Amino acid sequence: EVQLVESGGGLVQPGGSLRLSCAVSGFTFSTYEMSWVRQAPGKGLEWVSYISSSGNTIYYADSVKGRFTISRDNAKKSLYLQMNSLRAEDTAVYYCARWDLPELCFDSWGQGTLVTVSS
């Protein structure tokens, strides 16, 4: 069974940093591309970042470019999101999601971890 489990969310002050993790099981992590998708309270889904299976190709949404860094450790079967210079508008549930090829869709999702940016 495919499982994605996020952790690392919490309350952080504006300007602060947080590192999210996503531990996966049930599939060969090193062969899949991955993304982070977030959802602000009461709002829709917003794609945040993408990383290729090898980690060599990375993309970011304009709203987080220069502040967030996506990475992965294929040996540990884990995906990460380092979030710096956090703003109130970054408050959201952050989901890790498996990006399926060649279908180009998110075929598996974690349960999400809540990040709250507030003083």
Place this chain on the structure above:
Amino acid sequence: QSALTQPASVSGSPGQSITISCTGTSSDVGSYNFVSWYQQHPGKAPKLMIYEVSKRPSGISYRFSGSKSGNTASLTISGLQAEDEADYYCCSYAGSSTYVLFGGGTKLTVL
């Protein structure tokens, strides 16, 4: 990176059919047949319902179908059931610069 446009809400009675539209541009929906749809119940993670415009993953009911014309994709749910009440999001691949766009979401109410 503008979001795809969906109606905020739609509704239908049990047994009826509804259609949710998703309008993008010639740079995303209009250029690629990589439109997917997700169902999200309150407090739950999104679930893939349709991929590549009209394909259903294993285990998804035949009542869910997708189509596309030009820059607009559509999700149709036939034979509405109470458990279909949820939020629905469209998603499109948008090329290597923008990469992925979501729609703003549509709340489906089963009357």
